[in-house]
Amino acid sequence: MLSVYDEFQPFITALRHPPCRSLLRDLSNQELAAIASFESVPNNQGSALYVTRIRSRSAAFTEIVYSMDEEALSLLKQVWDYLRWQQMIRVTARIGAHDKNPMIANMYVTRRYARIAHMFAANFATEADQDTADIVTVVVPEWHQRKILVFPQYRTTCILGSDYYGETKMATLRMAMHIAREELGGVGLHAGSKIVRVNTPRGLEEKGLIVFGLSGTGKTTITTSDHGLEAPEGVEVLQDDINLLLPNGKALGTERNFYIKTDNVMKQPEILAAASHSSAIIENCWVDDDGNINFNNHALTTNGRAIVFRDKIPNTSEKIDLDRVDAILFNMRRYDTPPICRLMSPEQAAAFYMLGESTITSAEDPSRVGQAKRVVGFDPFIIDNPHVNGNRLLRILRDNPHIKCYIVNTGRIGGRDGANMTPDVTFKAIVGALSERINWKYDDILGCEVPEALDIPNAEQYDPYTHYSREEYAQIMGALRKERKDYLVKFKGLAQEVISAV
Template sequence: TCFGNQNVETRVLARSKASTYIVTDTPEAHSDQTISRSQGEAIARHQDAYIRQQSMVVIEGYIGADPKTRVAARLMVESRNANIAAMQQQLYFPVSDAERRNFRPTLQVIYTPNLKAPGYANDRVIAVDLQANVTRVLNSDYFGESKKGGLRMWNRLVYEQGGLPMHAGCKLIPVNGRPKVALIIGLSGTGKTTTTFTRQNASQPIQDDFIGVMPDGSVVVTENGCFAKTYGLNPDTEPMIYGAVSHPQAFLENVSQSEDGSVDFFDASYTHNGRATFPLSLLPEVGELVDIPKVDFILILNRNENIIPAVAKLDEAQGAAYFMLGETKGTSAGGAEVPL
């Protein structure tokens, strides 16, 4: 691109919910669609046989920054789709040379974007084995399957520890000389990243997408970078995100680009779900990623325009009820399977 970074056009434009299954022999224990363990094993054999004939890239890192709570993770992906590995590497926290000698992943995502899965919707399957902590992705080249593949399994680990995994941003906002911790909840594309990186009162972003609230009230982070939507990105209204996305280290996905390398963040002729990854180090300021104070308040973002008033302050009971209702409009991040 004109920024000196890479922009990849993918066949698949969003995560494939209709092709995602939990591997289990107890489907009654899950609210999502499932396949049996024998079906999961058949997918694994199909993919493993394919991988033996392919060149693969392996990326290792941690989900989480705190050595006490972080989780070791590994991504294996076809080298033909090395952009997925490069983008995921920006989100993992790094493994030191000393740690690498004894590194053993707790979570694994095995990713073959060019292998079809006959018999499944769109010849595509994402098989999530929460018992083995392995997610297998077949026939999707959209990076979001890598990111969500690891975080989905991480969610279960946090839940089993008594914590609450949350699809939420997190920021520190100075109030009367004391930093207050805000969580920003919302579906993909509702504005978590934008709200997190808006600098009210010299606030500091911490995370823009996924965090965990542990039983003692502390917050743990997941990612060392961001996977941001780029549609409508404007340097005047979102300078922090624009500066990072336009940096040579960023990776773009499905962003409109002319032959001369110029990009148009307002052109949605291919998709509204243009994306970019970038490391947190590209931001001018980020809050501490470990030893985060306890949560002071929660913001819930909603894109359903028929709800009035536009801004409401809720008490604890109202907030809990609203959160459980989950009323929000689907976005382009959900793909064609989620209504806008």
């Protein structure tokens, strides 16, 4: 019996190989920049700088398509009829390292929007043009209707009416993460990665680190920081955004260069130098009357972006994969927990992955500051069945017991006006955990382990019992635990051990 997809196979073939008047292939970065130069805003930095019509992801316009209906077919036919008269650009890119059986991705875009091809080719490692690919993304920014159609069965995304590069990037990586889950037995992680070399009781060791966190929780700051380490200790920065965790405890990187937010870049010296280099490709950032790029001026959007080249960021190399994951950090900007806590079990770690928790900031909603916000896996790009991701992470952690998991609080403790978790506090807490210099004790109210002491000035101000009595703290954490469990039970199919772990 033919499935709906078999019946419409010719249409899906057209989707993966869109018809067009002519196709430009194997263009260099310089050639793509030249085609897109008419859109670049002049600036003293000498960077390509583009201003888009759509300036953030179009989540509300995104549809996961499993069965083809007449409406979808009619729309696709209209798109193909239009594309038959258009010249398109195809960029073939590699998702992953060249020596690790990488996925191949083809991105098609109409020539009028060559800047998207320019950014895609700079973001990923390009390959010689290939007619077939594991992942296909078709971008028609000028389409009059905004709609993002995701076809997971055919590893294809059609982006209509959005010229925001982040939509194209994440369409490609969303599908790569889906393939990691469905075909590789792994799980895609919306997280940064690095190697930290630290002295442990056994001598100098390398620790592979995965860093989760919602926007504003310090994921990029932690990922790119050198933690104040001096040789022979140090760090090697691998990825800023997406990793693919495999069943054997390795993590595959996905991007050659980094696509960063610029709203806070002035406070991140490691990133600022790269964003200020002429090689950076800037998106939706202000240029003043004198031609200077002002990252602090958010008149266009607070979601300014830049593609920065990894060789312009300190402590990077050509390496993008983690051969061994040793530690996972869940960044949670809260107002009531210590700088770092160690989770007790794979079940607890899977629970906090599913919670994907942070708190609402004043910039988001002043009336709801401190309230929890949750995104499963810290990842708004999971295509379907998020409980499968949680169960998969649980299995990987059980099969790789050497992986330690931690909660990192990058907010405050003692309420909204409590002690601030400065980056220095966070960096020292992480190094203390990785170097095994922290002695841990179980906290029955938090339900996990906390440091007996931290090697930081005024360490007592980061102890919750400096700010709360045991009774007060038990009441706060008890209410939070109930809230968390009520959230987790909504995921049908999630392992009961995960739900019980909070």
